[in-house]
Amino acid sequence: MTSLGIGTLAKRAGVRIDTVRYYERSGLLVPESRLESGYRRYSEAELTPLRFIRRAQVLGFSLKEIGELLALSKARNVARVKHAAELKLADVEKRIASLVRMRDALSTLVNTCSGHGDPADCPILKALGGEDWNEH
Amino acid sequence: MTSLGIGTLAKRAGVRIDTVRYYERSGLLVPESRLESGYRRYSEAELTPLRFIRRAQVLGFSLKEIGELLALSKARNVARVKHAAELKLADVEKRIASLVRMRDALSTLVNTCSGHGDPADCPILKALGGEDWNEH
DNA sequence: CTTGACCCTGGACCATGATCCAAGGCGTAG
DNA sequence: CTACGCCTTGGATCATGGTCCAGGGTCAAG
Numbered sequence: 001m002t003s004l005g006i007g008t009l010a011k012r013a014g015v016r017i018d019t020v021r022y023y024e025r026s027g028l029l030v031p032e033s034r035l036e037s038g039y040r041r042y043s044e045a046e047l048t049p050l051r052f053i054r055r056a057q058v059l060g061f062s063l064k065e066i067g068e069l070l071a072l073s074k075a076r077n078v079a080r081v082k083h084a085a086e087l088k089l090a091d092v093e094k095r096i097a098s099l100v101r102m103r104d105a106l107s108t109l110v111n112t113c114s115g116h117g118d119p120a121d122c123p124i125l126k127a128l129g130g131e132d133w134n135e136h
Numbered sequence: 137m138t139s140l141g142i143g144t145l146a147k148r149a150g151v152r153i154d155t156v157r158y159y160e161r162s163g164l165l166v167p168e169s170r171l172e173s174g175y176r177r178y179s180e181a182e183l184t185p186l187r188f189i190r191r192a193q194v195l196g197f198s199l200k201e202i203g204e205l206l207a208l209s210k211a212r213n214v215a216r217v218k219h220a221a222e223l224k225l226a227d228v229e230k231r232i233a234s235l236v237r238m239r240d241a242l243s244t245l246v247n248t249c250s251g252h253g254d255p256a257d258c259p260i261l262k263a264l265g266g267e268d269w270n271e272h
Numbered sequence: 273c274t275t276g277a278c279c280c281t282g283g284a285c286c287a288t289g290a291t292c293c294a295a296g297g298c299g300t301a302g
Numbered sequence: 303c304t305a306c307g308c309c310t311t312g313g314a315t316c317a318t319g320g321t322c323c324a325g326g327g328t329c330a331a332g
Contacts, residue, residue, distance in 0.1 A: 007278065017279085018321055026319090037328055038280055055263075059238050063319070076255040082246060085260050089242040096235045099196060099228055106225040110218060119212040143308065153309090154291055162289090173298055174310055199289070 003032070003041045013050040020050070028053060028067050060092055139168065139177045149186040156186070164189060164203050185209075196231060197224075 010017045023029040024040075029049055031040035049070060056066045065084070072081045112123045120126075146153045159165040160176075165185055167176035185206055192202045205224070208217045241263075248259040255261055 005278075016321075019319085021280095022320060035279095035328090039328075040279085057319095059242055060235075073255070073261055078249070078253060078255050078258045078261075079251050081255075081258060081260050082249045082251040085242055085246050085249070089239065089246055092235055092239045092242060095196070096232060096239060098194060099232045099235065102196075103225065103228045103232060106221055106228060110221050110225055113214070113218045113221070115215050115218045117214060119214055119217075122214045122217060141308075152291075155289085157310095158290060171298090171309095175298075176309085193289090 003043055004046070006031075006040045006042070009042045009046060009050065013047055013054065015050070015054065023050070023053060023063075026063055026067065028063065028070060060088060139179055140182070142167075142176045142178070145178045145182060145186065149183055149190065151186065151190065159186070159189060159199070162199055162203065164199060164206060196228075 004012070006017055006020055010020045013020075020029065024031070029046065032043045032046060033041045035041060052070065052073075053063070053066050056069060057063075061069065065088070069081065069084060072084065109123050114121075140148070142153055142156055146156045149156075156165065160167070165182065168179045168182065169177045171177060188206070189199070189202050192205065193199070197205070201224070204220065208220050211217070245260045245263055250257075
């Protein structure tokens, strides 16, 4: 059975060695074994949780949340994994709604600003400095 | 003309005193004046940039970006203000697109997961752990 | 055996966005 | 005048997610 050193594991997963050790310190990725010398040895299978971490990060999960997901995964608790994904989905949707409001406000400002003339007539300056902002 | 102490300003904007001073250290919010004693004095008008900071933060802007927006407002250069607003708009749109991708991925996973049964059949666990993910 | 690549630990350092503390000054009500 | 609350400064601390370094040990090829 092939086992990997930390450098190989890191390279294959596309992360830095220090990052792998950081994940280990954070309790996310414990090596399968150690040599007498202390060298970490990983099985090929360890690539999966490591990639899981990266992908879950892309989906907006924090390392802490990812730790919980990994624990759930080990516990083989499908219902709770789904629940965590639903919570994160709701969170992402709230963030999108917020940004959409901001985009609409910025877009209106940009479209109504001539780009020249009296600063007092610039809708962007008026909106940044004024009282008449849409409170979130 | 009414002027406010830092405590009153902070309370009215819903932030901590330390946070106001932190924003000042970060160059975002310089008090209108100081008393002989060193006490900061703010005009009522300072509430606007302070509230702007909070709103922009909620929408995902960093303090550094907010500083740039506020600086533009002070520079009162219509063309540059408009240009910066356009850049921010593009940035917001990129953030939205990224979150939408995140949402779609999560949504698909949640909708195809039964929430029970064999973890080996859980699409969330499979997607996060598997090899067959769209690398971004 | 020597060389170079790799690995170990522990701790420092980075940026971000705060929050909190100590030691002392200020301001106002009673 | 005294007390109490608010204010000042600089620096420490926190959490997050790493990155980097020193000083040393290990491993594999030549």
